[in-house]
Amino acid sequence: RGRVGEGIGKAKAERMFGLMDGFLNNDPVSLQKSILDHVEYTVARSRFNFDDFEAYQALSHSVRDRLIERWHDTHQHFKKKDPKRLYFLSLEFLMGRSLSNSVINLGIRDQYVDALSQLGFDFEVVAEQEGDAALGNGGLARLSACQMDSLATLDYPAMGYGLRYQFGLFRQIILDGFQHEQPDYWLNFGNPWEIERVHVSYPVKFYGTVEEEFVNGETRKAWVPGEMVEAVAYDNPIPGYGTRNTINLRLWAAKPSGQYDMESYNTGDYINAVFNRQKAETISSVLYPDDRSYQGKELRLKQQYFFVSASIQDIIRRFKDVHDDFDEFPEKVALQLTDTHPSLSIIEVMRILLDEEHLGWNKAWDIVCKIFSFTTHNVIREGLERIPVDLLESLLPRHLQIIYEINQMFMEEWKKKIGNDYARLSRMSIVEEGSVKSIRVANLSIACCHTVNGVSKVHSEIIKSRVFKDFYDVWPEKFQYKTNGVTQRRWVVVSNPGLSALVTKYLGTEAWICNVDLLSGLRQHASDLALHQDWKMVKKVNKTRLAEYIEMMSGVKVSLDAMFDVQIKRIHEYKRQLLNILGIIHRYDCIKNMAKGDRAKVVPRVCIIGGKAAPGYEIAKKIIKLCHAVAETINNDTEIGDLLKLVFIPDYNVSVAELVIPGSDLSQHISTAGHEASGTGSMKFLMNGCLLLATADGSTVEIIEEIGVDNMFIFGAKMTDVPALREKVASTKAPLQFLRVVRMVKDGYFGFKDYFKSLCTTLENGDDFYLLGSDFASYLEAQATADRAFANQEKWTEMSILCTAGSGRFSSDRTIEEYAKKTWGIEPCKCPSDY
Amino acid sequence: RGRVGEGIGKAKAERMFGLMDGFLNNDPVSLQKSILDHVEYTVARSRFNFDDFEAYQALSHSVRDRLIERWHDTHQHFKKKDPKRLYFLSLEFLMGRSLSNSVINLGIRDQYVDALSQLGFDFEVVAEQEGDAALGNGGLARLSACQMDSLATLDYPAMGYGLRYQFGLFRQIILDGFQHEQPDYWLNFGNPWEIERVHVSYPVKFYGTVEEEFVNGETRKAWVPGEMVEAVAYDNPIPGYGTRNTINLRLWAAKPSGQYDMESYNTGDYINAVFNRQKAETISSVLYPDDRSYQGKELRLKQQYFFVSASIQDIIRRFKDVHDDFDEFPEKVALQLTDTHPSLSIIEVMRILLDEEHLGWNKAWDIVCKIFSFTTHNVIREGLERIPVDLLESLLPRHLQIIYEINQMFMEEWKKKIGNDYARLSRMSIVEEGSVKSIRVANLSIACCHTVNGVSKVHSEIIKSRVFKDFYDVWPEKFQYKTNGVTQRRWVVVSNPGLSALVTKYLGTEAWICNVDLLSGLRQHASDLALHQDWKMVKKVNKTRLAEYIEMMSGVKVSLDAMFDVQIKRIHEYKRQLLNILGIIHRYDCIKNMAKGDRAKVVPRVCIIGGKAAPGYEIAKKIIKLCHAVAETINNDTEIGDLLKLVFIPDYNVSVAELVIPGSDLSQHISTAGHEASGTGSMKFLMNGCLLLATADGSTVEIIEEIGVDNMFIFGAKMTDVPALREKVASTKAPLQFLRVVRMVKDGYFGFKDYFKSLCTTLENGDDFYLLGSDFASYLEAQATADRAFANQEKWTEMSILCTAGSGRFSSDRTIEEYAKKTWGIEPCKCPSDY
């Protein structure tokens, strides 16, 4: 720990060195002192009187100190080694809480538990004070978070970039069974996990015009902006597990630009002039709560470009700090685009190389083609992002010019390859003609990136055969896939300590935490009854915790002997929560019509549903209300008792997932085949030994390969059947048992008859696009199989163990290794532990 | 240091006690460690590489730790003793910088200087990194800041309340001689001097309706608001000098209220719904930049009520924490209203006592009448604040009802006293009829406060004989005055260390820092030539520093031998910067017309003007431009050379004042008699041994009493002559030498002929309301006297020493002692130093 900065006299440096040698100590007494110092001087409370929340604040500042130390050293080490770096660009990161994860990754959880308990506080209780960082919608955003954890743990020289939304994903409030949305004031009580970097800031330009200059006989274009906003960096240290490496997730916030004020105003209406400047901040103020499309909204486009411009300026600044030849750029920089949201980066790099670095077009283009890789999460062409040309022209006039030039270049190239197939050429064009002329961002990304990744094996097939077929035929070598994964650190070690300890005990090592393939070692114990005993005990503890939470949130008491059957994810028609609810109605109806004696044979169920609907998505909101209406009827039916309960868990987020997943027996992933690109929720359940009831969609297909169809409950139409089924649905009647449950809803059995009418209409008269009707019988059968399996607890436990044992492939560590080797070309860069 | 909080086990408390006994250490090594820790963990920079700004941040966090310790102990001590407290309510506080002031008041400046220098940093350079906290316009706001310093130093159990404007007073940028306004992004780089108290927050209500309820046979009114905003506290510790007492200045910031969200929205347009909620923050976002009137603006009224409501809720909460009988309220609470800006407090207390505490009207009224005192800064009836009834009715409907009731009560009382003198009754009424029906906030304040204070002896006369004559005749006992004062800690000890050391040397004690009357001891040394020598040396050092600053800001080189003649204050017609400029033109004209030989006898001058014009105040802006235009001509006239220079110092604020005042020889306070209520700038110059050239206005009259007219340059019309002079001006011609200089401006001698036309019009054709013409001759004479005096340096130095020696009466310590004894009825409450 002895590097001495330049520009500082030796004596001075030595003096400082003497005062600051060594790291912060982590023995319980040092930790206590550190916590109490933060109580007094950071939280500004009395050292003799502070509550759990204040203890949380002080504790996290103490952890923050330790994170900063490593984050700093990692930064220095990367700087010294100057390896090729990966820049991971994502508009969404769903980080959840940081405290427990940080102390576990730093390896100092036990010390903190001790330190706190001697001060009279319980670590678990204190950790519960933390709110979620929810800067994302769902799967894509949580995937970004998991991948950051793997990048840090695997010592890759990587850095994440995103936006620091002042309001993250809305809070879901349920009033009377209806979803209401509340802003997420996540920063109101401070955020100890970020470091404000007031001096790391860049101007971001908007609007204006493009002017031409003639310099040395060349025409140069210069963008003269009409508006300027400042992007300020907030750094979030991401600690790896079992390593000193702590990488950086840099999030940008918008501030009014002082620079722009230099053309200052001289106005009587000063107050309003200030308000107008302050509006700059709205750019980063709200996360868009739609998880599948953001069409044509100016603010959304501003967010994207704001994010892109700040990140690219930062990346180029870092490169230029040590290099002066852009030829080396591709050897030092890999840029990963998470979906098309950051795709304007391609144009931004091109623009900077052309207009600011004054490279020629060919040289600039050469560089651009080598640095970007792109991962798509889309399954349908209609879902692809388009930017109206009018909007782009007004907001980013120079970028539009460059896009046109690139498109022209490609159209010529393609014409040479495929001839005058104009229908196909017009499909491939980056510019979409039509009533609203638009830029197809996906086409742009495919054309300019060296690699296009899918997120699962089936997804890859969909891309090649459907969504991007035209491109696959021209550039087959560009198309790859990396099946998504999740980090076992958060999803097992942090959230399921019981299981984690048990696994370590039976494997005889903790190594699986960084090498999750070792979990397969559990297979040899799958029928060991001693393990069964322990395994069931762990599950019971987790179910108890979940049952308490359910009772607290909804007042419903549930039986621990029942099967906990969970579907938690965004509410979407394609994810078919409605199929689940109709299945529950069917189950309820069956029990009601059963002879008393038969009821004894029913396997008791607790059906748990959770998820948010986008605020403008009416049908999804109706599904939430239906869930509550059905729950109201079932839970208050004394005839039913513990045989069936239905609960909706409000405000689903990462922390809720961490609580629910370890406590569930069965989980549902029942999207219509061909609609889920990957799905990562299922992987978390799998790792936690929870059985899956699922369609052969997205990554489930690969889970089947690992676990075997016998250890899962697979049902429903295959992807290849779907087109034919859709045609059939239009002409044939749905099965009777399906029509019966739909009719119960329609006839007002659960009340709110008028309100549910349009919901029922989506299923009737051949409109059943998501095939709930045609999958219904098969769904019920899979549910019946699950019931039978659950009745045999030893069999069930064995299946459960085999789930965990087979989950190794679904670690984000594996995903990241694949990306590093096959797509990014980066190597680990480990910070020595005695830095 | 051994109090143990309740609710914590003994063992635990003892453990914590063991870990945290004693205060932070202040030896240089501890301070270095503390600074470096903050560099690494708070500023998150490398301990081996940080710049002056980062050193400033770390240093101030280190000081902040020490402030928090004392602030906390003071809070505990007040809580334990429960004395009567003073709450000082002001919408403006002009605090300036905090670092130097804090370390001096804490008595640890030298230790920090050492600690820093051993790390290779210069304290002065580091301290220059700090920006001003400029949450106020001018005199009133700086007075509030000085009084906070005195309250802390004198150990009074006091607390300040104000608003935490996100943008303080605009930054003045001069482009081409014109003033432009830039928002003051003072929080952009963090503010180590405040402590965010996220849990100290109150809902503030607006709009809505008043409903009636019948409870136990009584009618109760309940205000049902239409909007709710949250007020969050930011605490600013104010350290006393030479005492452990560190009091609190609590500033409120507006945040969207989560509470209000409970009636949540269920909307497709979620993004816009969030933006609407975010608008709440605009309430506290900008300080109004007009220093004399804020008529009829809804946002201004919202600011006032927001401030009042949060403060009163906080005060009542604190009272109720330990008392349950409101009869004791007046024994525990004194509320000081700084001008009429916080006067809605009166109604707010009444409303809470009536509608929320359910006290009867008489009892509530009785309490209200005992607790408020009010200080007016106004000199003219037209300047008094009025709130349009329409606005108040919509924003605060219940308050309007209460005001009407109070008014009715008083109208009856007054009728009994003065009979049916309807003209007078209508002048006294709180409600003003007329084209815009309004509430007269001053009348309300006078009626409901137990004391009405003026800010100087003359001001008191103006109030009694002019502004509030009607009220004085009814309630003579209510009217008092306390001449304003300034704190010698900031204005001498912090900003003029040379003079400070010299004074201490000659008085043989530092006691004058807390007992400024001791300065009179300098009188006996006034003709001591050894002292003269030192005194001139100190002045020279200060002039050198100022000259360097002038050169840096304006490029003008000035001679140290010249008389530095300063006028720095807000630009206002009544403050007559224009008179000063016209005088300078006259001087220039004289020199130009002088025989070469005579020029040698001219006393060289550097005229320095600084100040901001309100953004909407056109005439004031023209005065600034004129100053630049004249400077341009004079400074570039090689014939003139060092005989005359004119410089405008941009962006006048507290820090600039701290630099300029110690370096000036002469200062001007030349308002038209009867227009300046007090003026505090003059007192700062006086303390620093700078001679005054002034009209007999405001506190200058009392300065004359102390210093004697022979040691000052007094000129111009007396207040009592002004009405007659105004009439005369309308009918007679201005003196020729005046018309000549005005004509130079008008004829375009300095350019910008058209632009200056309307400025000249204010002086001509009998429109010369501020009597520049009639005072001109006398002004020039005073200037000539000053020239002659300056020519005799020993005489001048003696006068200078006598200024400092006679400045004791103008310490805010004296002002505060008077308030405490005569108005507030509070006693010191000293925190023991071994707490």
Ligand SMILES: Cc1ncc(COP(=O)(O)O)c(C=O)c1O
């Ligand atoms: C809060 C949250 N949302 C969404 C997801 C993604 O779930 P799925 O892949 O089941 O849609 C996850 C995964 O755990 C999550 O934690």
Ligand SMILES: Cc1ncc(COP(=O)(O)O)c(C=O)c1O
């Ligand atoms: C920044 C600032 N503005 C205004 C004033 C008040 O000046 P005056 O009383 O001369 O108007 C002061 C006093 O020093 C000040 O520091």
